[in-house]
Amino acid sequence: MRKVYFDHSATTPVDPAVAEEMLKYLTEHYGNPSSIHAFGREARKAVEKARQQVATAIGASSVGEISFAGTGTEADNMAIRGVAYANRQKGNHIITSAAEHSAVLNCCKQLEREGFTVTVLPLDKYGRVTAQQVADAITDKTILITIMHANNEIGTIMPIREISEVARARKIIFHTDAVQSVGKIPVNVDELGVDLLTLSGHKIYGPKGIGAMYIRKGTFWQPILFGGGQERRRRPGTENVAGIVGLGKAIELATQNMHVEAERLAKYRDRIFKEVMEKIPNTILTGHPEQRLPGHVSFCFRFIEGESMLLMLDMKGIAISSGSACTSGSLEPSHVLTAIGLTKEVAHGSLRLTMGRINTEEDVEYFLEALPPIIERLRAMSPLGEGCNPCACSTCTIHDEDHHDHGELSEDEY
């Protein structure tokens, strides 16, 4: 059976060139970068080379602005908590968005428990916040704005440049979680105008368990972990040298081939959108139709239970995810899908397909053949389907009478 991996936003395979580079630092150059002997110096050289690779990839002006961290989650915590605590004397207000990954949202929730005030900005139907919303939320106690660059579930790209202009004008520190955007779309810290930016190795064909934080020179910040003097005391603990080397190589490769790869994946994405919307009624495209990541496709199929759809696709060899996350035994709909206004029922029928380097046109064709019968079968079995009233419009993909807008949501779905 054909195996198709369509879950690159969850994680990516390690590029063989990255693995090859890493292996040397596991078996041969295994020194501790803090040691002064030749083994240590070899490891130190590799860590500093990777730091340069990350700095170059995101347009940082100096390598000193890059610190490695355990994961993307840890980098987010370092950035947010580090700014919050360093600036506590100035104020206690943080602005974020309902689109954020739990690495940011739960970090902000924890800060709330510790006495900070957090404003979570609501999203528009495409999953975006505007610079105006940010400007309106600022108070004289605001010390940090943290808004993600691109969303992991619906692929929407946020207007980071516009938001950073507001932040700059009001002299407020601005962090963006770029875990999903780095290596897929242009990410340049000066063009985006951000003070802090976080990224992760395993989303860009690097290893799991390595992340990085960019911090603009002069940004008021303090460490959140305490120990040895590694990473200029920003992140103590013996460096994960192989992981760092892997991240450096991965980000270099991802940014080198980015434009060609983005164009290729955007073509696949647009083909899937077009054909699925044409072939499968009662389908809602989630996320922004254009302002979205190149390889990112996401839908909600009405009258469908997402987990069953994923299992049936899995039986066909297709690995895909849903916006629904099974937490503590209960199936909770994704916070992002409900934040863009979808009902719980609709959100449960979500599908996220994220393509990457290993995917081909044949994978796309295989998926486009496999999906419609699965949806049809599930709907035939589903009690949820009973209320479906086919629309008289011949081209409409939404079968309720009040849906003539071809994939756009009606007001009552918001």
Ligand SMILES: Cc1ncc(COP(=O)(O)O)c(C=O)c1O
């Ligand atoms: C937007 C975003 N931020 C942060 C993370 C966390 O990264 P990591 O898995 O390296 O902790 C993820 C991972 O899914 C993500 O998609």
